[in-house]
Amino acid sequence: EQIPIGASQDQVLIVMGTPSTVATLSGEVFYYISQRAERAVAFMPQKVTDQRVIAIYFDKNRKVIRLANYGLQDGKIFDFISRTTPTSGQEMSYLTPLFKLISFR
Structure with a gap:
């Protein structure tokens, strides 16, 4: 709510402070990771209860x-803002290893 489009x-x-990581695939993206x-x-x-x-x-x-506010829901990447699970593509290929790094399973 404090960060409007534009x-x-x-x-x-x-x-938000300094991002956990930054991507520059097609434009710049700041990622803030919490667990x-x-x-x-x-x-x-x-036991990890939320990521x-x-x-x-x-x-x-x-x-x-x-x-976007992504979470790990039933082992799939899920955007809690738009309530969608992304299909395969550039963003999915970047976030999947990111979740594997922060997961303790």
């Missing part, structure tokens, strides 16, 4: 053109 890259950095894990008992291993990747897409003029 916001500048500087505005995004002020609101929540819980432990039932102190000596048990942690999110907020992707902010920029045009050539460094203005926001699209926002």
